[in-house]
Amino acid sequence: MAELLGLLAEASRLHSGMKCWLVQERAHRGSSHDVFRIEFSDSTQWAMRVCRGPHDWPAELRAVKTLDQIKHRHPRIRAPQVHGTKHPVWFMEWIEGSPMESWSRELSQRARQGFLDDMADFLLQLWSTPAPVPTYPTPVTPYSAWLTDSIDRGLRRTLSGDARWGDAMDYLIMRSMVAYYSIAVDEYTQIGIAHGDLSTHNIMVDSSLRVTGVIDWDWLYLAPLPAVIHHPWFIADVPGWKKDWNHDGQTFEWDREYLELAEKQLQIVLSKHPRYADLTGVQRIRQMLKEG
Numbered sequence: 001m002a003e004l005l006g007l008l009a010e011a012s013r014l015h016s017g018m019k020c021w022l023v024q025e026r027a028h029r030g031s032s033h034d035v036f037r038i039e040f041s042d043s044t045q046w047a048m049r050v051c052r053g054p055h056d057w058p059a060e061l062r063a064v065k066t067l068d069q070i071k072h073r074h075p076r077i078r079a080p081q082v083h084g085t086k087h088p089v090w091f092m093e094w095i096e097g098s099p100m101e102s103w104s105r106e107l108s109q110r111a112r113q114g115f116l117d118d119m120a121d122f123l124l125q126l127w128s129t130p131a132p133v134p135t136y137p138t139p140v141t142p143y144s145a146w147l148t149d150s151i152d153r154g155l156r157r158t159l160s161g162d163a164r165w166g167d168a169m170d171y172l173i174m175r176s177m178v179a180y181y182s183i184a185v186d187e188y189t190q191i192g193i194a195h196g197d198l199s200t201h202n203i204m205v206d207s208s209l210r211v212t213g214v215i216d217w218d219w220l221y222l223a224p225l226p227a228v229i230h231h232p233w234f235i236a237d238v239p240g241w242k243k244d245w246n247h248d249g250q251t252f253e254w255d256r257e258y259l260e261l262a263e264k265q266l267q268i269v270l271s272k273h274p275r276y277a278d279l280t281g282v283q284r285i286r287q288m289l290k291e292g
Contacts, residue, residue, distance in 0.1 A: 004022075004036075007048055007050075007086070007089055008020055008021065008022070008038065010084075010086050010089075010091070011040075011046060011048065011091050012040075014083050014091055015040055015044065015046070015083070018040045018042055018044075019040065020038045020040045020046075021038065021039060022037070023038060023045070024037060030216065032052055033049050033050055033051050033052055033218070034049075034050045034052065035047050035048065035049050035050070036048040036050070037094060046083065046091055046092060046093065047080065047090075047092050047093070047094045048089055049089060049092065050088055050089050051088040051090075051218075052088075056218070059218065060085075060088075060090070060218050061085065062220075063217050063218050063219075063220045064082050064085055064217075065132065066131075066193060066217075066220055066222075067079065067080075067082055067217050067220065068082060069129065069130075070125075070126065073125075073128075073129045073130070074126075074128075074129060076125075077122060077126065078118065078122050078211050078212065078213045079122075079213060079214050079215075079217070080092040080093040080094075080095055080213060080215065081093040095204045095212055095215055096206070096212050096213075097204035097205050097206050097212035097213065098204065098205065099200065099202070099203065099205075100115075100200040100201075100203045100204070100205045100209070101200055101201065102200055103234045103235060103252070103255075104250065105250050105252070105254075107209065111208065111209040112255060112258075113258060114208065114209060114210055115205065115209045115210065115211060116258050116259045116262055117262050118211035119232065119259060119262075120259055120262035120263045120266050122214060124266050124267065126193060126195065127192055127193075127225070127228060127229055129192075131191040131192060131222045132222075142186045142189065143182050143185055143186050143188065143225075143226040143227060144178055144182035144183070146223055146224050146227055147227065148175065148178050151174050151175050151178065152171075152175070154171050155168060155171035155172070155175070158170075182226070185226040185279065188224065188225045188226050188279065189224065189225075190224070190225045191222050191223065191224060191225070192222070192223065192224070192227075192228035193220065193221075193222060194220065194222075194223060194227070194228045195217065195219070195220060196219030196220050196221050197216055198214070198232045198233065199232075199233060199234065200234050201216075202214060202215050202216040203215075226279055229279040231256055234252075235252040235256055235259070236252075236256070237251050237256075
């Protein structure tokens, strides 16, 4: 309790000394963190995201720095503003809404279109944010080398018994396909930013399924642009990918086509570089290989 009072005091300091309190004492519990909702005397609400892993804090600080850069470049992106950190806590904007939880063809077409329009807007802003230069070595690793290394990590996890899915043969087959599917995109040497865990649980929506914000940025990573640009996993239909929900074998071709069209239309409106359109249309095979 004393530690919690200290965190509330730090939140107050970050918000011009205004008094604050817990909206509810019970935390929202994530896989690696607890989130407390706090309110200030001016009715502003923040989230206190408390990291539980003792060795995760350096990675969390790197994620905070990159998220700050994303918000600076795209202030209206649907992601929380981080107001400050103090080990082991992020103090950040509270995102209203509820986790989407699942995706289904039973949702109305209008609701799905609105959601996918919001995701197209979010993804284009994320993909067009330059990666922090000092955090990535030069010369840049080509996509084919990055993908080979990713698949090899999956192969090693399989051999050690730590893999979530697949066997050694799956990874060896994927490895044999790298050259064929990467040759056309190795020319894209820009480094991009990926959320790292863009699941339904981390997308907050309102009652009409419009996106209010994307949360849980601690798995954020940098990679060559062809590895970053892909569909959200819950509409990708990647064989073997384990969903937290099941809708009797539903597939989501229409959703992918609609999202790609929405992204291309937004690129024209926002005058974004056509490389994003070039990469979105052929992303599914790369995504299947990337699951390593």
